Amino acid sequence: EAGVAQSPRYKIIEKRQSVAFWCNPISGHATLYWYQQILGQGPKLLIQFQNNGVVDDSQLPKDRFSAERLKGVDSTLKIQPAKLEDSAVYLCASSFGPSGTGWYEQYFGPGTRLTVT
């Protein structure tokens, strides 16, 4: 079974520029997550999708971050404009089931390492 795919793996941009990350979850997985992991810290959930609807975006800095999951499959996360503190690894994860119906293991992709200079 193919895992969660993310691209690009690395990205370097200057502050105030924009950037987009792409995620392709495991086939059939209804739930998709984006996490931000700053160096030395554990991942922090930014947004959770259930099919193509947002379940939780309470930690997403909505003035500069946006995410969408068209057709309930692939997802993109965008930052515009980027700040120095956005330097981090952005992880995408997916799981089979929807919230509240039991626990389903989250499978993580390799992440995109973003450096903002």
Added chain:
Amino acid sequence: DAKTTQPPSMDCAEGRAANLPCNHSTISGNEYVYWYRQIHSQGPQYIIHGLKNNETNEMASLIITEDRKSSTLILPHATLRDTAVYYCIVRVQGAQKLVFGQGTRLTINP
């Protein structure tokens, strides 16, 4: 979700058992204990979870104290590939959100 406390780092010799502790003294009755690990340059990987009984799978064993205020993840025969950051997470049943702490950086030495 209840908070967890883990030592920031641990060392273990290759071939020995690695015992990783986790304190979750404020855990509620409907909260499970989960363990994930993150190998360098990879995303986190699920290891095991439990409610109150001890659990074992092909990767590890999870020992939860009777009062459920702490637990220990056991890697019975650690290898160099087990070097990673290990996260102990407490989560309400049915909730999908994972709240990661800083974890324990486990180094397996040859």
